[in-house]
Amino acid sequence: MAKQGWDEFEIGSLLRSFDGKIDKCPAHTPQRDRSYSENNSHVASVADWRLIKPVYNKDYCIDCQFCWVYCPDVSIISRDKKMIGIDMDHCKGCGICVEVCPTNPKSLLMFPEQADEETELASWPTKDEEEE
Amino acid sequence: MSEMKKIKNLKEFSTSADRFEGANLLCPGCAHSIIVREVLNATNDDLVLASSTGCLEVCTAVYPYTSWDASWIHIGFENSSTAVAGAEAMYNALKTKGRLKQPDRTPKFVAFGGDGSSYDIGFQWISGCMERNHNMMYIVLDNEVYANTGGQRSSSTPIGASATTSPAGTISYGEQKNKKDMLGIMGAHNIPYAAQVSPNKWKDMVKKIQKGFATEGAVFINAVSPCTTEWKFDPKDTMHLADLSTDSLVFPLYEIIEGHELNITYRPKNIVPVEEYLAAQGRFKHLFKDQYKHVISEWQTRVDENWEYLQRREAARV
Structure with a gap:
């Protein structure tokens, strides 16, 4: 993701908040137990x-x-x-x-x-x- | 229907797992994120969100980051309301056809917009959504100015405010037109629920949001959002400004049910003079010159009349 230039972002693409499969709502998972993806502003x-x-x-x-x-x-x-x-x-x-x-x-x-x-x-x- | 989240007090509320992340690029002391957090933490259900163009949208989705831990649609200036209405319609269609993978999960549909995208640009779209009575909630983050593009006036900007397109000077006291009564207009759509909220009254806010989520049909919420950059005050005073706005009755907190049942939900014990609210903000600084002092007394009269009107409407149930 980070290798792409600023203009290589396709229309309709998704910014994934989490890595891996999320099968339940994040409201039931405390922040400390979440696996944030590199696109989540939490990692910044x-x-x-x-x-x-x-x-x-x-x-x-x-x-x-x-x-x-x-x-x-x-x-x-x-x-x-x-x-x-x-x-x-x-x-x-x-x-x-x-x-x-x-x-x-x-x-x-x-x-x-x-x-x-x-x-x-x-x-x-x-x-x-x-x-x- | 899923169960409503129980929030008796602030300690209980603080166990919520936030679905709005830090390191967004909103100004320090911005009330937008306080409002968004209070809304998102009011429920544990899945959320389908959209933001109209505005501070909230551009600051929470700066490539390559997102600050939203829920489905969130980045959409145009005018149509966050219709985007969410479309998602809701699709959800209902899939539900009818029995094609939902997890039918027991009941997502809540929420659209956010600034006052520019709600009072001006997206007005007809919101009106359409309210008229069609989609099962969704529209929330205005009302900071009374186009803050994202550099502080131009919107139809939410109140009389006397100095904005970049209505500057105050020797011949003008700034904005000449009064603010649009958006909540009144939305109430007149006879929607199930419309309410005005403020981030400083978190309990009142959470109660209204939960009531909105429990309502079948369209819900309209107008949230006061003091803007540290355009209202020109110190970032640490955001909550103080929110207090002043509700206690001076410039932003009375009330709800309109089915277009006729008006309830005032907060009556300040000590009503603060409007002058105090104006004095706390740099955008009204010029009103304290002798030349423009009449605007302040006119303002006080207007606020008193509006409060009187709300109370009469509450009593008459019209």
Whole structure:
């Protein structure tokens, strides 16, 4: 597929999302169990779009899943009703997850792309009384 | 009929396996993909999807990638509605002839379109599909502008918005015509279900989408999609803008059943002045000059009148 030029794409051809036989609906298969084909955008990355990145602090998270539902790039990884992390290959750094995070202090904050995650987690802001 | 997916709360919703993938090329903070995810995650059934030309189509199918983990048709500017209607007709024909390989699977037919392809270019096609009452759902991702081609006005662009073909300046306050009442027009087709949704009210949205999927016949959904590029606000404020649009009643959330039964599904506790909604967006910046301030008060009157109208219609059941 990748060997073809941009103008060698025939009208009516299919872009296959998955490799192999799919006999059941993908809605019943979690992302981690799918065998993505090389044409699925899941195998690509938009990480280089990002100027700022979200950092996730597990200590304050209440697993409300607001960030999951409002993430435009399917980059919040949730398993068994728990938030477990951020998919940094697909995050574009829009910052919506930080805005919708209801905890005080927020369990997600934006930092410059080059910031060191460990350092930022160590100096996480404390509860802000005046915010509400 | 397959069983409806049970979604009681957000935690339960978050166990959904997304069928819309990341690394699509939509802008950071685009509401389109939030809406698409909420729609696709509302069901576990197979999906037959189509997109009209627009941001969603061009950004999710950039050669050699696709972001859709379901059958998806890439079609022209005007005819995603008819493409899906055709697929639905074929499905019914095969079903009648007994030629379906897996007759127990009940696919849902959904067409997406932007406001340009729905309010302007594809209008007669959608009207036809609604009139013929195909068992399908048409969803408008309404960002009030032709965002994909560089921000030209559409018939969804509201008064006072500065678009590239209706720019604001010393003699004009931007767009002169008011937005088309698309939901009213579609309701007048007497279709089984028509509703307005917003991505910030995910529960209301999922409820309406599931109701639409359970309905036999044509369903029309108008979804508010704040556009960070053309509405000119910071990408992180997408949900804030969606909140403002529903709480200021610029986009009231309601549904029309069979063309006469109107239900308002969300009544904001604190109604936000329209001024606040306008002030949050760069496309209305010029309205705050003394010269054009009258547009804001006219806008507030119009929104109040519309809210009054909806409430009266709800009470009268007409």
